[in-house]
Each structure stands twice: as structure tokens, then as C-alpha cells.
Amino acid sequence: MSTREKTSEELLVEETVSTQNEIVLYNDDVNTFDHVIETLMYACDHTSMQAEQCSLIVHYKGKCTVKTGEYDDLKPRCSKLLEAGLSAEII
Template sequence: MLYAHDGQEDVLLEEDIDVGSGEPADLIVYNDDHNTFDWVMKSFEEILGHSSAQSEQLALLIHFKGKATVKSAALAELRPKREALVDRGLSAVIEGR
């Protein structure tokens, strides 16, 4: 398996995770310069089912830290959510644990 180094830790990338497994993974969203807080929060509420307060906290973490884990679940559950976030213009990846 290949690991990517994000500057602080090695992470297992989505393409390296066994597709048929229920392996735990993290959906991570990165900061960008074109999406508004309102759009990011709305996306988290509609796609991930997060509350308004949770969405706001995650948007702030992403803004100040550069990225945040927005959901942890099995890979199969995260893939369509990542695609939906990407379709809305967010920078999202899945990392295995």
C-alpha cells in the first residue's frame, strides 16, 4: 500500500483502500478561497446531515487550520458524500485510518 505524507503524518489514501471492505476512513475537506462559509455549512447540513452548529464549527476549523475531518465512516458510505461535496466545488478527499 502507498502512503502519502501530508507534512505531519502518513495517511492511507482512498485509492489504496480495499474497495469491498468496510474499512474505517475519514472524509476531509480542505480550505479554499472561493467557497463561502454559508455554502460550506449548507453543504455539510444537506450532504452529511450535520446540524447548523456542527457545520459552523467545521467551517471555522477548515478556515483556520486548513482542513478538517468532516465525517468518519466506512469507505462505501463516504464515497458518495465526497463526490457530492466535490460536485458543489469543495475540495474533499477520503483518507484511510
């Protein structure tokens, strides 16, 4: 009679925890759609379609997440939005 041994292995998985931050753009009654679209293309590297969709969401919903990522990448992008007169914050 043969004996079979079962070997159980413990697999240690190192989880990389990365905190994803977001730039949220808020609606205002000052900036035009064209200005918002151009600024999103410049500051967040959006395509014209992405920028247009975000501007419409901001207009109708009041706010929109326009970029997600690491804080160090988002900070200068958010600064560009603010310098252009848009209302945005990193959360």
C-alpha cells in the same frame, strides 16, 4: 484432604476489524461560509452547529475531518462535496 482443581478457560475473542475512513475537507479561497455550511448539512447530515464549527476549523486550520465511517458510506457524500465545488478527499 480435599483437592481443588483450577480450571482455566481460554476465551477466544473474535475481533471485528473495521477500517474507518475519513472525509477531509480542505480550505479554499472561493467558497463562502454559508455555502460550506449548507453543503455539509446536505452531504454529511451535519447539524447547523456542526457544520459551522467544521467550516471555522477548515478556515483557520486549513483542513478538517468532517465525517468518518465505512468507505461505501463516505464515497457518495464526498462526491456531493466535490460536486458543490468544495475540496475534499477520503483518507
